[in-house]
Amino acid sequence: MIEVRDLHRHFGGFHAVDGASLSIDKGTITGLIGPNGAGKSTLFNVIAGVLPPTSGQVLMEGEEITGLKPHELFDRGLLRTFQIAHEFHSMTVRENLMMVPPGQTGETLWNTWFSRKQIAAEEAALRDKADEVLDFLTISHLADERAGNLSGGQKKLLELGRTMMVDARVVFLDEVGAGVNRTLLGTIGDAIVRLNKERGYTFCLIEHDMDFIGRLCDPVIVMAEGHVLAEGSAEEVMANEQVIEAYLGTGLKNKGAA
Numbered sequence: 001m002i003e004v005r006d007l008h009r010h011f012g013g014f015h016a017v018d019g020a021s022l023s024i025d026k027g028t029i030t031g032l033i034g035p036n037g038a039g040k041s042t043l044f045n046v047i048a049g050v051l052p053p054t055s056g057q058v059l060m061e062g063e064e065i066t067g068l069k070p071h072e073l074f075d076r077g078l079l080r081t082f083q084i085a086h087e088f089h090s091m092t093v094r095e096n097l098m099m100v101p102p103g104q105t106g107e108t109l110w111n112t113w114f115s116r117k118q119i120a121a122e123e124a125a126l127r128d129k130a131d132e133v134l135d136f137l138t139i140s141h142l143a144d145e146r147a148g149n150l151s152g153g154q155k156k157l158l159e160l161g162r163t164m165m166v167d168a169r170v171v172f173l174d175e176v177g178a179g180v181n182r183t184l185l186g187t188i189g190d191a192i193v194r195l196n197k198e199r200g201y202t203f204c205l206i207e208h209d210m211d212f213i214g215r216l217c218d219p220v221i222v223m224a225e226g227h228v229l230a231e232g233s234a235e236e237v238m239a240n241e242q243v244i245e246a247y248l249g250t251g252l253k254n255k256g257a258a
């Protein structure tokens with residue numbers, strides 16, 4: 001579904017992504033792991049149109065998407081989640097969801113003036129959709145809470161919810177588990193699996209929590225020094241000597257020796 005061919009992204013003389021080639025197959029929950037500074041976030045940013053590549057190609061279903069802007073990729077159903085923008089913190093959770101879909105009639109003053117009825121109908125439909133999303137994510141009780149009051153994990157669920165307001169096909173999640181408590185991480189994991197199984201979402205997620213990766217992801221791609229070092233099931237990559245050396249280091253070795 002997504003194919004990355006010999007991608008490079010340099011910052012001055014520093015090669016953050018240095019010849020990365022990989023595929024994210026349709027219908028998978030693909031994990032992307034690697035030591036700090038391996039180039040994972042930079043790779044995500046290039047795929048998602050946030051950063052232009054220095055060279056190389058990104059294809060989506062065979063079509064070149066290299067260098068497209070985030071909104072152009074959004075229209076194709078490729079989304080990279082970001083933390084909720086600061087200005088949305090004072091809005092409620094439901095309002096945050098209702099903000100997402102593009103092309104609402106109410107966006108222009110002209111339309112606001114002439115088609116109040118249509119706007120009311122669109123708003124009602126959006127509200128229903130937002131409530132359905134909240135129900136799916138089991139956070140209906142937070143609908144009227146200000147987004148700024150949510151815990152880190154609840155905000156991650158809201159980010160996932162925002163992808164459900166549009167026709168997302170492939171979603172890139174960066175460190176969804178960072179600073180999230182175990183219970184909520186379980187809820188987030190369940191939502192990802194259900195979106196994958198029930199709604200056909202393809203996911204690619206960067207994550208440092210190996211339990212989370214092991215539970216959700218197949219395959220797992222390991223990056224080191226800007227390129228792909230290994231790929232396989234979570235068990236396979238965790239048993240791979242090169243991976244152990246490059247990334248997991250003594251932690252995993254100790255685990256094996258214990």
Ligand SMILES: Nc1ncnc2c1ncn2[C@@H]1O[C@H](COP(=O)(O)OP(=O)(O)OP(=O)(O)O)[C@@H](O)[C@H]1O
Pocket residue numbers: 011014016034035036037038039040041042043
């Ligand atoms: N805008 C930038 N300017 C200069 N160097 C950058 C920039 N963005 C990233 N880098 C460097 O590129 C390297 C790769 O960073 P990146 O964030 O992609 O790694 P990562 O694998 O996501 O790491 P982590 O797991 O710590 O988030 C790092 O050494 C980082 O300092």
